[in-house]
Amino acid sequence: xxxxxQGMTILEVVFAITIxxxxxxxVAQSNAVxxxxxxxxxxxxxxxxxxxxxxxxxxxKQTVSExxxxxxxxxxxxxxxxxxxxxxxxxxVKVEMSIPGGRSIVLYSYRLK
Numbered sequence: 001x002x003x004x005x006q007g008m009t010i011l012e013v014v015f016a017i018t019i020x021x022x023x024x025x026x027v028a029q030s031n032a033v034x035x036x037x038x039x040x041x042x043x044x045x046x047x048x049x050x051x052x053x054x055x056x057x058x059x060x061k062q063t064v065s066e067x068x069x070x071x072x073x074x075x076x077x078x079x080x081x082x083x084x085x086x087x088x089x090x091x092x093v094k095v096e097m098s099i100p101g102g103r104s105i106v107l108y109s110y111r112l113k
Contacts (some may be wrong), residue, residue, distance in 0.1 A: 054111065088113070090110045090112065093108070
């Protein structure tokens with residue numbers, strides 16, 4: 001007859017460790033993806049606030065150079081464009097900015113002539 005408690009075989013131990021490592025791998029991968037998207041979201045918000053400040057300056061017909069401050073050192077690729085509108089009283093102002101990663105933000109607004 002067989003003893004009731006002989007322990008686990010080597011094959012059962014290998015299967016248990018494999019299942020544990022697969023689960024840990026999925027948790028680590030999902031954690032890495034979460035941090036990646038959180039960083040992208042933070043960068044997008046910073047870009048949006050920076051472009052909004054540039055838009056305020058463009059509406060007031062001023063120039064603002066904040067590229068010496070962090071995190072704006074890589075945000076130097078922005079353009080301000082005055083686009084004339086058919087209206088007699090308004091000008092359309094466009095501020096566009098992109099960073100080397102390829103993301104870009106474009107804001108439009110109007111100002112009085």
